[in-house]
Amino acid sequence: MVSFRDFKLNRQLFDAIADAGYEHPTAIQEKAIPAILGGQDVLGIAQTGTGKTAAYLLPLLRSLNYAQGADARALIIVPTRELSIQVGNTIKELAKYTDLRYAVIFGGQGAKDQIASIKAGIDILVASPGRYLDLYTSGHIKSKKIKFLVLDEAERLMDKSFIGQFHRILETMPQKRQNLLFSATMSDLVKKISGDLMDFPITIEIRPDLKTAETVTQAYYKIPNLRAKINLLTELLKDEKNFNKVIVFCKTKVIASNTGKYLQRLYGEDKVLVIHGNKSQQTRINSMQRFKLENVPLLITTDLAARGLDVPDVSHVVNFDTPIIYEDYVHRIGRTGRAFKTGNSITFVTAADEFHLAQIEKLIGQKIPMLKVPRNVEIPETGYDENQAMLREIDSQKRKLDPDFKGAFHVKKEPVKKFPKKKVEAKKKKRTYRK
16 A cells, blocks of 8 residues: 655655644545656546645645745635635645745735735745735735646636636746646536646546545435425434534525524524625634534535535535535535545435436436435425425426426417407597587
């Protein structure tokens, strides 16, 4: 079995690896670390939770070696604030026996402290695209010394909201640099952008046909409506021995907020954390730290935490709502079963979600088994508005598969009735005259 000692790292990194509890390199680490140390551009594809961050950080830290100058020599671009914080924490963990300096910058809070950390001198800069461009444009970031450009969670960086920023960031980079691109999925857009970014990259794909971690057990429940979902969730959470650290993913901020409030009334606010886009950045950071470090069993969130949340002991991920962006399913369930530990994924599927479930199974290349809803779970009738919304969604799905499909909610055009013209004699109006 390959050991970290087989790589050309230094004593400081070996000591940090031992402290972090890493016993053996994962498959992506085993293949990526030598390639990066050899100076190659690397395109790495591996499922979430397989150690991609350490796969590029360890050779990056070894190549930078020691603190030098005031300006960053490595730039790591990440799509979300949460992931930028996670990457920063991993740098802190792995570089603790070196004198290498780093800064983490992202939007959503004041830039004063972030600017100060850059001005103090750094070797590595971890940044979200928007904040990087803001500080670069205002002259706080100098990019002339950058030798390494890393794109983490590249498939998210390549969507429509980031694509313009991505090309602007490339314009700020020196021509001569080493490029590293890591992703959980290999989409056509990732392939295209990697071609624009790198000339002759080494492509490393770890089990590309199996995109969910092998350590995660997957299952789903067929459930008719929102109220039934709440009842099923509370029934499952009664098994506190097995459901001891649970992340519940909801599709909207409203559903996450309402579900969180209900569970807080049941278990207490100290046992249930809620994070979504309406929460302040500091509140989200504090909640994630509490969930990771304290004895808090429940985290209710949107896809905000689907990437960038690294908690090693999550027992279950519950997809309260089936994701309609199918790659998000991979990222959601990747929050459990991390670092070779086992985990469980449960998805609630309504009639309107069955189409999405089939697409998810197609993406991951495997069938997800269905579980029977426990008998003591109350299943209320579906309300009229909720039922109509699901029927519209089902019609929409069928229309995608068959453009000629006419569902219950299509606009029906009545045939135009033609009537024969009748001759109508104009009535003569009597005129009255005043004398």
